[in-house]
Amino acid sequence: MRLVIQRVLSASISIDGGPKESMGEGLVVFFASSLDDGLPSDEAINKLASKTAKMRIFNDGDGKMNLSAEQLGFGIMAVPNFTLFAETARGNRPSFSGSGERQHALDAFERYCEELERYPLARFIKGKFGSDMKVELINNGPVTIIVDTKDW
Template sequence: MLAVVQRVSEASVTVPDTGYEASIGAGLLVLLGVEKGDEPASAEWLARKTARLRIFKDDQQHMNRSVLDVGGEALVVSQFTLAGDCRKGNRPGFDRAADPESAKALYEHYMERLSRAEGVPTQAGVFQAMMNVHLVNSGPVTLILQHPAVPRESP
């Protein structure tokens, strides 16, 4: 499971076909991708990590506060394209993406854990919908979280 977490001063999502809208003020925009083999434990780990990431500035201007510490919100948007594989050719392959039924269940589990267990006020996009996402990235601060973690090579 992958999450691209962006610190934002505001963010919103609209679904042009339905008129659905959701928005937040200062907080986190989370683009969440579910891969084959992901389990509820991954959603729980990512929700806990998202809520506790210390990427907001403290009084000394150090990134030392979490979204909970600053009273921020989260906007969670499903994005299966995060599972895209671009190693061969020019068109991404999505063989690693979870099937829609499994992905939706884990997406909803992540949001449930983030809002209820972790206490982060959470808004959401619409699963499998074509959406327009607007954000004002603060910093910019953008992090990629993955569970299970994929080892990185040291420089």
């Protein structure tokens, strides 16, 4: 599984042309599952959610990245994004053959979101798997962190 975590001042999402859901300061997390992930274990899902909520990438009083979204009670928006596993080595058209099998990827995303919702956040917004989503965000920093379970 792969996460692209972005620290934001604000973010919003519209799903399939519906109304916008918005949040203030926090994290926007793009989530993808690879073909190699299969059906991820509860342990892997829990570790990803914990790493997301507890990642210390917000500045403390001394200007050091030492605080987490959980500590500050900020929001998190989770957005499924299979394109994070695009293969671009050959040609100019990306291949998505390395992206996870649809049902496994959907299950992994849903379980990840359920686990994130357990944390004390100001707001939790969940994108919709397989939908057309319009995501707007204002990066803060910018700070962008990539987490990949293959590195564990």
